[in-house]
Amino acid sequence: MNKFLFTSLLLLAGNANATTDCTNVKYIDLKGTSSHCNSNISLDYVSIEDCGATAATDNPIDNTDDSSAIQHAINYAYQQQKNVFIPKGKFQVDCPLQLPSSSRAIKIYGEEQYLSILQTDKSINVINASNFSELANFSIIQNKNTGDKGKAITIDFGSSFSKFSQLTINGFDKGVYGKWVVENRFQDILIDNVKIGIELHSNVNDYAPYVVRDKDGYPIKDKDGNVVMAQCEVLQGWNIFNNCGWFNNVNTFENIAIANATEAGFKLTAMGSGINSSSVKNSPVGVWLKAPTEFLPENTEFNLFNNIITDFKSESVGTVFKFEHAGSVRIDDVAGVKGGDSTALIINGETINTNTTLIEASDTATINVTGSPASGKWINKVILTNSTLTGDIGGQEGKVELKDKGFYFPKPVSSKYQRGSLPFEKTYNVNFNGVNPEWQFLFNVNEVLSPNESYQFYISFRQVLVNNSNGAPKLAGYTLVVGNSISEYEIKANYGENEAKLIIEGGEMKIKLDYTQVDHSKVTVKQIK
Numbered sequence: 001m002n003k004f005l006f007t008s009l010l011l012l013a014g015n016a017n018a019t020t021d022c023t024n025v026k027y028i029d030l031k032g033t034s035s036h037c038n039s040n041i042s043l044d045y046v047s048i049e050d051c052g053a054t055a056a057t058d059n060p061i062d063n064t065d066d067s068s069a070i071q072h073a074i075n076y077a078y079q080q081q082k083n084v085f086i087p088k089g090k091f092q093v094d095c096p097l098q099l100p101s102s103s104r105a106i107k108i109y110g111e112e113q114y115l116s117i118l119q120t121d122k123s124i125n126v127i128n129a130s131n132f133s134e135l136a137n138f139s140i141i142q143n144k145n146t147g148d149k150g151k152a153i154t155i156d157f158g159s160s161f162s163k164f165s166q167l168t169i170n171g172f173d174k175g176v177y178g179k180w181v182v183e184n185r186f187q188d189i190l191i192d193n194v195k196i197g198i199e200l201h202s203n204v205n206d207y208a209p210y211v212v213r214d215k216d217g218y219p220i221k222d223k224d225g226n227v228v229m230a231q232c233e234v235l236q237g238w239n240i241f242n243n244c245g246w247f248n249n250v251n252t253f254e255n256i257a258i259a260n261a262t263e264a265g266f267k268l269t270a271m272g273s274g275i276n277s278s279s280v281k282n283s284p285v286g287v288w289l290k291a292p293t294e295f296l297p298e299n300t301e302f303n304l305f306n307n308i309i310t311d312f313k314s315e316s317v318g319t320v321f322k323f324e325h326a327g328s329v330r331i332d333d334v335a336g337v338k339g340g341d342s343t344a345l346i347i348n349g350e351t352i353n354t355n356t357t358l359i360e361a362s363d364t365a366t367i368n369v370t371g372s373p374a375s376g377k378w379i380n381k382v383i384l385t386n387s388t389l390t391g392d393i394g395g396q397e398g399k400v401e402l403k404d405k406g407f408y409f410p411k412p413v414s415s416k417y418q419r420g421s422l423p424f425e426k427t428y429n430v431n432f433n434g435v436n437p438e439w440q441f442l443f444n445v446n447e448v449l450s451p452n453e454s455y456q457f458y459i460s461f462r463q464v465l466v467n468n469s470n471g472a473p474k475l476a477g478y479t480l481v482v483g484n485s486i487s488e489y490e491i492k493a494n495y496g497e498n499e500a501k502l503i504i505e506g507g508e509m510k511i512k513l514d515y516t517q518v519d520h521s522k523v524t525v526k527q528i529k
Contacts, residue, residue, distance in 0.1 A: 022095035046077040055089025067095035083107040101130040110138025123148040142171030197258035201269040279313035291325035323361040339376030361387035430521040461521040476500035
């Protein structure tokens with residue numbers, strides 16, 4: 001199937017204006033109570049049909065709501081430590097489905113990606129994922145043509161360590177949406193006919209404009225009638241702001257194809273994230289990295305750092321890369337980004353101009369372009385405001401517009417594949433066996449590091465609390481700069497210095513966590529120079 005066309009999946013549904021009572025469609029811990037699911041006890045999954053879901057039929061027309069049955073399958077499967085199976089068929093979802101928030105994984109998977117379908121015609125968020133969720137191999141389709149179309153997948157605030165793969169999403173306002181999500185993986189996903197394909201943002205603007213409220217939620221005013229504002233201060237580098245919120249970190253997107261997005265393909269407030277082998281077609285913006293600076297106090301320095309885009313492709317996109325307060329961004333191998341004569345494109349009744357700008361950046365410290373450059377014609381190759389871009393961006397035509405403190409250095413930069421002995425990115429799963437030793441071996445420096453190179457370390461783990469439940473994810477980031485020899489180096493803490501520490505001792509890189517009990521420890525090393 002053409003990755004950009006899912007018209008064959010658009011299905012007719014029942015009355016979208018009908019009112020549905022969703023009160024009892026929610027995650028409930030069954031705690032050993034009886035279940036009406038007729039699941040085979042010998043199988044490692046619970047089919048939604050075992051719990052009462054029935055596939056829709058066209059003759060006679062039957063779009064009975066399956067929300068309660070599917071939610072019960074989720075509840076029962078979690079109790080039995082099994083997965084949830086969606087057989088081939090079209091299953092109607094009129095109420096949001098909720099996955100449990102826990103330290104134990106639960107997986108929902110389909111029999112066949114394009115034929116195992118959850119469909120809706122309601123203004124809902126179909127699946128609300130949480131910690132350790134896994135969704136794979138099925139489709140989520142919105143049949144509502146006007147008004148609020150909801151979201152296919154939302155990720156609960158603060159959730160992490162989840163995986164979303166082999167999914168087809170069509171017709172929603174937003175395909176995937178989440179706030180402050182950490183260490184999640186998105187792979188092999190097709191998204192079409194949306195406003196925004198994937199939007200992950202901080203929860204900073206939830207507090208905007210930092211109004212102090214009373215216990216009933218009403219703004220508190222001073223004696224002159226002015227609303228009292230809260231203060232905002234940096235607590236951990238660029239990761240946490242007091243009274244302001246949290247930001248997304250170290251999420252991976254691989255082989256994501258987004259088409260016909262009327263606002264943007266990717267819209268991210270993210271640090272340390274990677275977009276690999278992905279594409280956007282027919283959209284005003286391809287990848288939009290934007291920090292929510294409008295919600296921060298004046299003169300607060302806030303940027304996004306260490307985002308990497310590799311092997312990106314685009315077709316009929318207005319601005320391919322748009323960066324606002326994006327800190328540092330690396331773009332590798334964009335030969336698949338093709339310009340052409342600017343054309344007006346109508347998407348879902350909205351007109352956009354395509355192939356206008358390759359890179360538009362404002363207040364972005366460094367943009368490094370390496371590997372194969374883009375091609376084709378552009379109205380603007382780059383528009384830089386208070387931003388610096390280095391590298392050959394390619395393109396046969398197009399203006400280079402440098403505004404206030406904008407700098408462009410078009411010198412060629414070597415591809416990442418020619419640097420040092422370290423793969424561009426490597427992840428180490430560190431097993432502390434529930435108890436933190438004094439120092440834990442990570443790798444031999446002579447086998448990994450190279451002279452005159454720089455590396456970024458992203459460290460994530462969870463603290464195990466006294467009741468054996470998991471606390472919030474802990475994060476730390478370090479930069480390692482190697483001199484003319486391996487023995488000459490500097491380790492600098494970027495954030496989370498009180499969460500984790502790194503040391504080179506006896507030719508070994510070692511890590512120490514400042515907690516007695518942790519799990520899900522992971523260290524990602526990226527070569528950045």
